[in-house]
Amino acid sequence: MLIARSLAFVGLLSAPLVSAALFPAKTEVKMIDGKGFNKVMSQNVTSVVAFVAPWCGYCQRMAPEYSKAAEALAPMVPLYAVDCDQDSNKRLCSEQGVQGFPTVKLYPRGGRSKPLSFDSGERTATNFFYWATRNIPHAIRRLDSVSEISGWTNEHAVKPRALLLSTSKDTPLMWKALGNKYKDTISFGILQDKSGKQAVKLGAEDSPTKDSKVLIYPPGSQKFIRFEGTLKYKQLNKYLGSVADGTVELPKQQERTDSSTMTPETSKSSEVVVGDATPLESTTALTSILASPVPSPHAFNAGGTEAPPDRREADATISVGGDATSSTSSSVPDATAAKGPDMEEGVLTEHTRDEL
Known part of the structure; x- marks a missing residue:
């Protein structure tokens, strides 16, 4: 028994x-x-x-x-x-x-x-x-040149817009996943910038750097905020979540400017450094x-x-x-x-x- x-x-x-x-x-x-x-x-x-x-x-x-x-x-x-x-x-x-x-x-x-x-x-x-x-x-818009950014940001001006200046010609898996998760509240775009020259043209950099960059356009604005945290899923997910629910402090609506003609001087004034940039293990x-x-x-x-x-x-x-x-x-x-x-x-x- x-x-x-x-x-x-x-x-x-x-x-x-x-x-x-x-x-x-x-x-x-x-x-x-x-x-x-x-x-x-x-x-x-x-x-x-x-x-x-x-x-x-x-x-x-x-x-x-x-x-x-x-x-x-x-x-x-x-x-x-x-x-x-x-x-x-x-x-x-x-x-x-x-x-x-x-x-x-x-x-x-x-x-x-x-x-x-x-x-x-x-x-x-x-x-x-x-x-x-x-x-x-996802509904990520692929842009072929800086001149197309203005039209894209105007088209989706009522929502925040997230633009990836990517070193690859393909859409990274992470950007697809984020684009899917926040597709109802944020408009996503991607522009290939392998050399970093497009970032200089936009005013996001003083000189070309070969790394990807994420720019956030607040609702109603043509001026971007540069995300300065580590470009990894956990950090971007947390930040974009706060953008989507409105808990992050973004600049109020500003007079629209053609993004294709923005200079380094004008764009730098709108850049915000996002904290908590501790790298995470991949x-x-x-x-x-x-x-x-x-x-x-x-x-x-x-x-x-x-x-x-x-x-x-x-x-x-x-x-x-x-x-x-x-x-x-x-x-x-x-x-x-x-x-x-x-x-x-x-x-x-x-x-x-x-x-x-």
Whole structure:
């Protein structure tokens, strides 16, 4: 009798322990339950949720790759997991249409948007990474020259406007994530400034410097405020949050000036140094993960639906696109890897660190 009770007690503990052990130690993947899921859905951010079962062989093989993708995407796109084998989570998994394991879904704007199912059989870090970054909704305006800034700021004069002078020709992942989170309250733009000459022309610098810069235009004003904090997600998110809710002190509406003709003297008078510039540690770069081929475009079909295999027969019915051992190998390419037809050049070097 004592042995039976001991075994029952061990059984009660085993489920959460197995679930926790599904992902590597110190993973960026966060296990959530129904309450945690509702909290995630209440946020206007793009997130990914994997619905798993600890006994599922495909879940076990996917876990290291999913964890690698979480490292590269955090904190801009958080990755979560739900253990559908726990009784308390079965209702949530049923409501989310989970019929086989693993089921991975992306929620573009939390509960405000329809989720997208990950339909590629190749559950690799590469596929998870590009699938997530390509499905972040945002309304970032790409500007081709300083002369276009005035028109853009006039068009959205009723709201604050955030302009990134970027050293890259591509839109960084962080800027996409912020553009999505605050798209209802702040207008976002981006202008390539690899040499730093555009910043000089605007009056943001006395001489060209090869670093990205963020300029904030208060509502109704054509004069910008230079964000002087560290260009990392946590600081920018905190600052833009205060801009969005009006708690940051911005200059009152001023007489509009054509931004394309602003001089260093006039623009410097409107610059404000934002404090709390303590650097933060960046997340592990995707380039630290071993190289493998970039997936073909058909692997990112977000509009389809997964076939509904029987719950306990998922391992035998879901295709992983090859040898079962192939998914355990590292799968994220370095910055020199070949690109797919619609892949942004340099995406890895720009998107895999927590800074602009």
